[in-house]
Amino acid sequence: MDEARMMPVLGLVFGIALGFAGAFGGWSAFVIVLVLGLVGYITGRALAGELDLSRLFAPRERRPQ
Numbered sequence: 001m002d003e004a005r006m007m008p009v010l011g012l013v014f015g016i017a018l019g020f021a022g023a024f025g026g027w028s029a030f031v032i033v034l035v036l037g038l039v040g041y042i043t044g045r046a047l048a049g050e051l052d053l054s055r056l057f058a059p060r061e062r063r064p065q
Contacts, residue, residue: 014037022030045051 017037018030018033021033025033042051
């Protein structure tokens with residue numbers, strides 16, 4: 001299955017996980033699952049080479065004053 005067809009399925013699974021976390025764990029569990037899901041998503045995109053994080057971790061250039 002190509003990525004374009006897989007993304008809605010992954011979104012559905014993530015939504016179900018958030019629903020269960022909210023229903024059975026309360027607000028804090030919902031937020032924890034949401035944050036960890038976003039971290040995992042960003043990490044996966046970076047490892048796949050679809051996201052360039054080098055600008056975030058590169059040292060800033062000093063401007064002459």
